[in-house]
Amino acid sequence: MQDFPFTIRDVASVMNLRIRHRNTVSLDVDCPLCDDHKGKMNLNFQKNVFRCNRCGESGGMLNLYAKAYGVDLQTARKEIIEATGGSAFKREQIHRREIESTRPQITNAEMAEDAVKHKTYTRLFEMLILADCHKDSLLKRGFTEEQIEANGYKSTPVYGYKKLTKRLIEEGCTVEGVPGFYRDKDGEWTIYFNRKASGFMIPVKNPDGLITGVQIRLDHPYDGRKYIWLSSVNFEGGTTSGSPVHFVGKPGDKTVFVTEGPLKG
Ligand SMILES: [Zn+2]
Known part of the structure; x- marks a missing residue:
């Protein structure tokens, strides 16, 4: 018509x-x-x-x-x-x-420097634990206790996101521009996790060994994905994961998928 x-x-x-x-x-x-x-x-x-x-x-x-x-x-x-x-x-x-x-206008933060992200993520991982179910599953995949420890896998937290974020800031970590962190409706910093995306977190490092991104191995894969990046792109003050490394496929291609690279590495 x-x-x-x-x-x-x-x-x-x-x-x-x-x-x-x-x-x-x-x-x-x-x-x-x-x-x-x-x-x-x-x-x-x-x-x-x-x-x-x-x-x-x-x-x-x-x-x-x-x-x-x-x-x-x-x-x-x-x-x-x-x-x-x-x-x-x-x-x-x-x-x-x-x-x-x-429509609510969302303004994302500019991506922080690798060193800044590394400091924040390193401290974040130190604050979290690896749940027994995740540890068992990694052992079953053939990882040794030492490897699991060295690779630094941690389980996604189920509550206390705001408190966690507050602690990071108090300890001098920058959360602005670090994928995963955003400002909630009260303007306070928090980190984005949700039940659908529960699993264990994998620190993803750049060639210099700095943690520049976080992947989550999902307990319950959805949309055909087993892995997702920690991101806060849909929130005020949030940051896209930028998909630092280990990404296969062309940007914008819907068939893009994340390799098991970080897990195997
Ligand atoms: Zn007529």
Whole structure:
């Protein structure tokens, strides 16, 4: 269907049609195509079509204008747009802007330096524990106790996110610009974990050995993913994971998946 920057209501107003009755989804007007003075023409807003119950003429809104003034459809369209100044089009644009402005605006923080992220994540991992269920699963995968300890895996916490974050800040760690941290509705810093994304955390290091990202091996994979990055991109003051390393696939490609690299390494 062709997209018009106006409606049949605009056409009626351009043609200065006499309105006899207003209905829920239509208007009864005097038919400009016959000698009607009793509002026998019905203009339907939902379908942008007309029908005269007196002369039987009917069709789309462009036809109405074209028939009344003896012009072709293209001319009708052009003249209506000129006459309305694209009013319906402008209304649509304003409407869209209104919808956008009612959406909460989120401003992300700029990604912190690797050294800053490393300090915060190192302390975060020190504050957390590895649950027995996760340790058992790693042992079953063939890891030794020493490897598990050295790799620094920790379980995602289930509560106390704000307290944890507060402690980090008090100890001189920067949370702004570190993926996972964001400001809650009260403007206070916290870290984003949720039940759906429970699992154990894997510190992901850059070539210099600094922890620059965190992956979570999910207890219950969803959307076909076993691993997700710790991120706070959807929150005020949050930061995207930036997917530091071990990422396979092209950016923006929906089939992108995270390798088991950090786990095996
Ligand atoms: Zn008529």
